[in-house]
Amino acid sequence: MGELIKVTMPKWGLSMKEGTVSDWIVEEGDEIEKGQEIVEIETDKIANVLESPGSGILQKIVAHSGEVLPVAALIGVITDGAVSDDEISAFIEQENAAAAAAAVDEAPDPLTISKVFEWEGLNIRxxxxxxxxxxxICLHGFGGDKNNWQFNLAALAPNRRVLAPDFPSHGDSAVSAEHSSPLAYAKMVSAMIDQLELGQVDLVGHSMGGLVALLVARESPAKVGALTLLAPAGIGTEINAGYVDGFARANSRNELKALAGQLFADKEMVTRQMVADLLKYKRLDGVGEALVQLAGTLHSGGKQSEDLSSVAQSLPTKIFWGKADEILAVSNCAQLSGVDVEQLECGHQPHIEAADVVNKHLGG
Known part of the structure; x- marks a missing residue:
């Protein structure tokens, strides 16, 4: 009997319960390789492509375009070797029954529960x-939040403890212009490490979160074991100041849609729901003021305000950078020496656009 490999609906969001099969890129009977892009999946947050979990023949497409299925539901079957139709049918029936039973018995996932700690009188989620x-600890970028790690946390959690905070004036944390600066955020992360008694931690930071990670390493070096920086601020001088200031001041759907498109190499990854969520966030009381102030700390005269390349060179650091990054040019890392820099075929969101590569490095 040959091997049967299941293709299932992925869990790409911390709150993701179901996804929609958009289009299959391959057809039944096609020979495919592990890691090959095989089907487009859309959630209420983002659209992305699912990679094959194994090599073989796509023997059966179980879920077709337009079907909405819960996370972990069977959507296809790959075979490696000779397998009869009866064996495939029995396998599909068995997997569907197992998924239904798991849905009934499933305990709450800690990654879906928002927790809180207090810092400087603020509730930090x-x-x-x-x-x-x-x-x-996973540190999001400017205007982002903990949900930006939707393609990473579930993949990493079986192998290590993972945490993701919302910085002040972001996500579900308290809004405070006074506490909205990279240095303030670094102090918040340091306090989080102490309050939760984490000891020495690794930090992964995206964009502004990379700058925050570098600041934590500079200010509290004993607390940081290693850094992973994803299209980081704080390296080099170039920055798309127009994007930063534009996002800080944007207050319409059309403005935000155009700005969000600059984050991805594949503009189709920007969904209507993503734009709606950004607009809802931008209209919260005090957020606009806080982001305008924060933007002013990130650049001056069209250049980044701070270059912490020397910090990246002082401890184990891995950098992933998209070749098509429109926000922070990959040329920013040209002057680095002694740091492992990997350029990827993506835009400003390596942890989303090249999640498997990033997760493999982080231990997923």
Missing amino acids: YIDSEDGEDPL
């Missing part, structure tokens, strides 16, 4: 997988 060693 975060998520925490709770279990595992080698804690990793």
